Amino acid sequence: MDYSNLEGYIFLDGQLLKWSDAKLHVLSHGLHYASSVFEGERAYNGKVFKELEHTNRLIRSANTLGFNLPYNTREICDIRKNVLEANNIIDGYIRPVAWRGSEMMGISAQNNTIHFAVAAWKWPSYFSPEAKLKGIKLNISKWKRPDPSTAPVNTKAAGLYMICTLSKHDAESQGFDDSLMLDYRGYIAEATGANIFFAKNNTIHTPIADCFLDGITRQTVIKIAKEEGIDVVEKRLTLNDIESYDECFVTGTAAEVTPVKSINEYKFIPGKICKLLIEKYTNLTSS
Ligand SMILES: Cc1ncc(COP(=O)(O)O)c(C=O)c1O
Structure with missing residues (x-):
């Protein structure tokens, strides 16, 4: 099992990509300086539980780190829906993530592009x-x-x-x-x-x-x-x-x-x- 190499599709910066093609550059600010925020969400029976709460928390987390996400609440919900549909997920886990890119590689990263991705994978409720x-x-x-x-x-x-x-x-x-x-x-x-x-x-x-x-x-x-x-x-x-x-x-x-x-x-x-x-x-x- 390697999460970089599953079957399916991941949304990355405006496109639904084949799972293994959803890559970022090694000189990403988010990787070096933790300028990255994410969510952990679940879909049950085709419906994302507390979708708005998770989306708003993601936006708030990004704002707290001093950046805006490139999408608004409604757009993020649409992206999530497309990702779930593309991967045929009814019961699953959803991982939106946003991070600062590569334009500046130091502590300061005021001008860096904000990247945004959403992945999702099947995750039934295993435990009775x-x-x-x-x-x-x-x-x-x-x-x-x-x-x-x-x-x-x-x-x-x-x-x-x-x-x-x-x-x-x-x-x-x-x-x-x-x-x-x-x-x-x-x-x-x-x-x-x-x-x-x-x-x-x-x-x-x-x-x-x-x-x-x-x-x-x-x-x-x-x-x-x-x-x-x-x-x-x-x-x-x-x-x-x-x-x-x-x-x-x-x-x-x-x-x-x-x-x-x-x-x-x-x-x-x-x-x-x-x-x-x-x-x-x-x-x-x-x-
Ligand atoms: C550190 C930490 N505390 C608490 C929680 C529980 O948060 P939630 O119920 O919003 O998933 C999580 C999971 O997101 C977490 O990572």
Whole structure:
């Protein structure tokens, strides 16, 4: 499996290209200086879940890095639709990405062309609710989510993912599935590509999203929980707090609602709240 060499079509700078022809130059600012933003989206049953929210976040991420995308919201939605159709995708993952090109190759890149691509690939919901309920194992990362004054923390800017990959690689090499990241103050923040929640009785606690991505799935799950009569509290959480919870789960476009079975030696038992939220989230994405 090599993502540069699949069958299908990728939109790149105005054209639908054969998958393996969608290339960029090695002297791209985005590659050297992380002047790149992206989205991770899913189509369920032919419909892109929270399409406008993802599109607007992409535009906002680009603006935060100081550039405008070459397409507006409606045009991006049309491009995405064409890519899904060209690749015959009903259930899949969609990856829009924008980056600064090659005109200037230094820290400053004011005049660089903004490139834009959209790829999509088939990605059915692999896990049955029963399989998902087994849960994932997290360790605790040595890397911290940064202070909002040191990085554009609430964007999907590529540079922010450097510490996520470092954390995830460490976790995997020690036999864990993923890593729980604390923030620069030592509070619980999120996993490397998903937000985190803890539950006990009929209450859910989740960290305040003030230095990490306030995920679209996070917002959706908070809404679902409230509609189901579950109390949701956004608060500062420390590692000392986790043993007071019975359940833990992460949320994200890729992860959907995935229970956590352990954080280091501390164990959780995916139960009533995980089951309910998986079921309601699945119903919503497929409706
Ligand atoms: C670092 C990080 N946190 C959280 C999330 C969850 O965000 P969303 O629910 O919008 O996919 C993601 C995935 O995009 C992510 O990469």
